[in-house]
Amino acid sequence: MSMIKTIKSLPMAVAAAAVLAALPMPEGTPIFGEQTAFAQRAESNKKQSTRKVQALTADFHKKLQKAQEAIDAKNYAEGMEILDDALARKANDYERAVAWQLKAQVFYEQDDVRGTISAYEKILQFADSIPEALEIGIIYNLGQLYYSEEDFDKALEYIQRWQNRVDPTLISVSNLQFIANLHYVRNEFEECLKYIYQAIEIGNSLETVEVKESWYSIALSSHWELGQYEKVRDVLEILLINWPKPRYWTQLAGIYQELGDEQTSYSLTEAAYKQGFLDDNETQLVNVAQIQLARSAPIKCAWILEKAFKENRVEKSPKNEKILGQCYMMAYEYEKALEPLSKAAAGDEDGDLWFQIGQVQMQLGHYKDALDSFASVIKAFEKDKSEKAKEKTLSATMQRGQAFTELKRFKEAREAFKTAKRMATDRRDKRMVTQWESYLKAEEAREEMLNG
Structure with missing residues (x-):
């Protein structure tokens, strides 16, 4: 954004050419530019003191006219040269103030904020020779210009000078809003709130605002x-009532969560989802799916994620696949749970998840697949020397023996149980392996009998 646009974006910014536009001049003298909001405000400000303003001499006025004509024609160098020549001659303070006003206009039109600031501050050196209302207007405008330059300390200094001089009844909603912004960027949040709520209160009371x-x-x-x-x-x-944007739904749901009102938070999130406000927010789509788990509706969780996957709104990452699989598991849809859980386990090399998958496969009679899953458990924990890893590896080895037994691959089952027995360190585990070996022998005997 250019500096000129930055200035114009400020609530009360006005063109430099207008700051001294209303200064009194000799009879018949044309006024440069239009009156500013500050000048108009000053006319109605009966509390402002009246200063005796010096007059422009005819010769000085002619020079200013020539400079204004050059500036209007965008011949800025020529205009500046005329002004510099005028200022080099004998002139009263009022004339110098008007000349510097025109120099400020040139700086402003050339997008030179620092030059505009310098010109305004030069005018303030002649403050006793210009109307007080216009002096106050320049002070305010300097606050805005320093704000645009991100010199917030200097901006506040001028704004406070302005507040000390202006009639409080003449402070507008735009003024209040600008001052609130200034305090906000200075991290003075209490002050910001004071001014912004004043602006809102006045705005709500006026049909024109x-x-x-x-x-x-x-x-x-x-x-x-x-x-x-x-x-x-x-x-x-x-905000949600007056400007019902998607982000306000999610933010309001989040703050209710922060305040401990989970049910309201869930309801707002679901309402936003149903209106399609979360379609482009992957995190929120996953969140609304998980909310269904909290509300004991796991199948809805699965439906939301499946739809999001299908529409490419949520990445099929191991984490998200795991959530989908868990939703199906909690909904007792074990067959549907296996595919996403397997993708998640493979992506993260998750030994615990592979163990869970293997157990589900055993329950469903998918013994061959279970062999692969328990092999993945053993591989995932092979370099882990913790007690948990040892326990999981032992359990996976025993489960492989069980799967081999059910598949009637008795030799491999015996090898698996033999390995498990070597790994078992306590009496309970050893007894369990022995029980499975006994079951294996019984199955072998039964198979021999059936085969004659």
């Missing part, structure tokens, strides 16, 4: 920074 979404947004951010979560909730509800 539109209260803007951005005013509530800065209040929202300030309350958040101060940890005032109940106030955050209140402002978000206003």
Whole structure:
């Protein structure tokens, strides 16, 4: 963004050419530019003191006219040269102020913020020779210009000078909004809230003023920074009612969660999902799926994720595949759970998950697949020397023996149980292996009898 656009974006920024436009001149003298908001405000400000303003001499006025004509024609160098020549001659303070006003205009039109600031500050050196209302207007404008340069300390210095001089009844909603912004960027959130709520209150009382979404947004951010979560909730509800954007649904759900009201948080999230507000937010889509688990509706969790996968709105990452598989598991849809769980386990080399998969496969009679799953468990923990790893490896080895037994691969079953017996260290595990070996022998005998 250019500097000129930055200046114009400020709530009360006005062209430099207008700052001294209303200064009195000799009879018949044309006024340069249009009157500013500050000048208009000064006319109605009966409390402002009246200063005796010096007059422009005819010769000096002619030079200013020639300079203005050059500036209007965009011949800035020529205009500046005329002004510099005028200032080099004998002139009263009022004339110098008007000349510097025109120099400020040139700087402004050339997008030179620093030059505009310098010219305005030069005018203030002649403050006693210009109307007080216009002096006050320049002070305010300097606050805005320093704001645009991100010199917030200097901006606040001028704004406070302005506040000390201006009639409080003449401070507008735009003024209040700008001052709130200034305090916000300085991390002075309490002060920001004071001014922005004044602006909102006045705006709501006037039909001619539109209260803007951005005013509530800065209040929202300030309350958040101060940890005032109940106030955050209140402002978000206003934003949601007046500007029902997707982000306000999710933010409001989040703050209710922060406040411990999970049911309201869940309801808001689901409402946002049903309206399609979460379609482009992967994190929120996964979140709304997990909410179904919290609400004891795991099959809905699975449906939401399956739909999101199909529409390419959620990445089929190991983490998300695992959530899908767990949703199906909790919904007792074991067959449907196996594929996503297997993808998740393979992606993360997750020994615990492979063990869970193997157990489900055993329950479903998928013994051959279970062999592969338990082999993956053993591989995942082979370099892990922890007690947990030893226990999982022993259990997986025994489960392989069971799968081999069910597949009537008795030789491999015996090898698996023999390995398990070597690994077993306590009496309980050894007894369990012995029991499975006994079952294996019985199965072998039964098979021989059936085969005659």
